[in-house]
Amino acid sequence: MSDNYNHLEAMAVFATVVEEASFTKAASRLGCSKAHVSQLISRLELHIATQLLFRTTRRLDLTEAGKVYLEYCQDVVQISERAAKALVALNGTVSGTIRLSAPISFGEVFLGDITLGFAKLFPEVRFELELDNRIKDLQADKIDVALRATTQLDDDLVAIKVGEWKEYICAAPEYLSNKKPVVFPTDLSSHDCLLNTRNLETTIWRFSNEEGSYAIPIDGKLSVHHFPMLKNALLKGAGVAKLPSYLAEDEIKTGRLVRLLPDYLVEQYPIFVVFPYQKNLPLKVRKFVDYTKTWFSERKQFSEI
Structure with a gap:
């Protein structure tokens, strides 16, 4: 058989012959x-020692x-086409709209x-931002990519960890000025x-430190599902609260x-970039994920725990 015989080309030609039902x-x-x-079909049959x-x-x-053989030949053609599209996307123009979802406080601090x-x-x-503390169904809501600060991730999503954030126990100086010092978690x-x-x-x-772990019952006079509101209450001297490090560090x-x-570890949470699994990830999403990583x-505050 000639050295220039292309087995994969012959498989693709065979699939085309069957599709067209005509040489x-x-x-x-x-x-x-x-x-x-x-000639290619004849050589293919000779190569596999089987009449097709x-x-x-x-x-x-x-x-x-x-x-039986046709199914594999069709797979070869499809994989080749997808590979070509992937290369085009790799060298293509990054354009279009990215729909992006994130928790409210997270988005307010980072997404800008x-x-x-x-x-x-x-x-x-262009970006369309969806800030919501509810975990959205990315496919149903047609969201391209999301930032998640949780370990509760759907199995059908690709999740890439980009960092971690800590919780701090905080209070305003005005509140602490006439209160019992907080030296131990029990305080x-x-x-x-x-x-x-x-x-x-x-x-x-x-809480935890080198000496052990502690679970402290807390009786809160205010409960709210919004970190920025907690932060504002703290700044006005309303009490003590846990805040994400990214919201508290500047203050x-x-x-x-x-x-x-500060010598006790409170909680720490992973930060993920997530997107729906797909064989050909759009270039705009792939570039955005890389940029976000x-x-x-x-930023050291997301890696130094």
């Missing part, structure tokens, strides 16, 4: 001679082996910087505590809030 039509579609098509077609002057029929930075690199991209029992109802165990705050640096029990990796 002549297949040759026309492929832009080659009928003789070349016939019954040939008559009027029609072509598949042998039993041909029916992330989307504006991405838009500078790829000005033909919180004598303080006015504010709760975030996003957690199932809102009345139990958990702690400026002295508007005090971090309590880089954005978080360049």
Whole structure:
């Protein structure tokens, strides 16, 4: 057999011949001679030592082996086409609309910087932002990509971890000025505590250090499912609360809030970029995911726990 015989090409030609039910039509579609098509099929049958077609002057029929082999030939053609599309996408233009979902406080803090930075690199991209504390069905709501700060992830989503955030126990200096100092987690029992109802165990705050773990019952006078509202209440001296590190750090640096029990680990949560699984991920989504990974990796507060 000639060294220039292309087995994969012959498989693709065989699939085309069957689809067109004609050597002549297949040759026309492929832009080659009928003789070349016939020669490739003959060589293919010789290569696999199996007859694939019954040939008559009027029609072509598949042998039993041909029916089985055809499915694999069609797979070869489809994989080749998908590979070509993937390469086109790789070198294509990043454009179009990205529908993006995130929790409210998360989005308020991060998404402005992330989307504006991405838009500078790829000005033909537009964003539609969905800020909601409910976990959305990305496929049903036609959302391209989402930021999630939770371990509750659907099995049909691709999840890429980009960082982690911690919880801080915080209060305003004005509130603490006439209160009992908080030295140990148990000291919180004598303080006015504010709760975030996003957690199932809102009345139990958990701490750990080198000496062990602690579960402290908390009786909160305010419960709300919105971190920014908790932060505002803290700044007004309403009590003690757990805040995400990304919401509290600036106020702690400026002295508007005090971090309590800094030697105790409270809770930490992974940050994921998630998107629906698909064989050919749109270039705009792939580039945005890569950009978001880089954005978080360049900020130490999301990696230093």
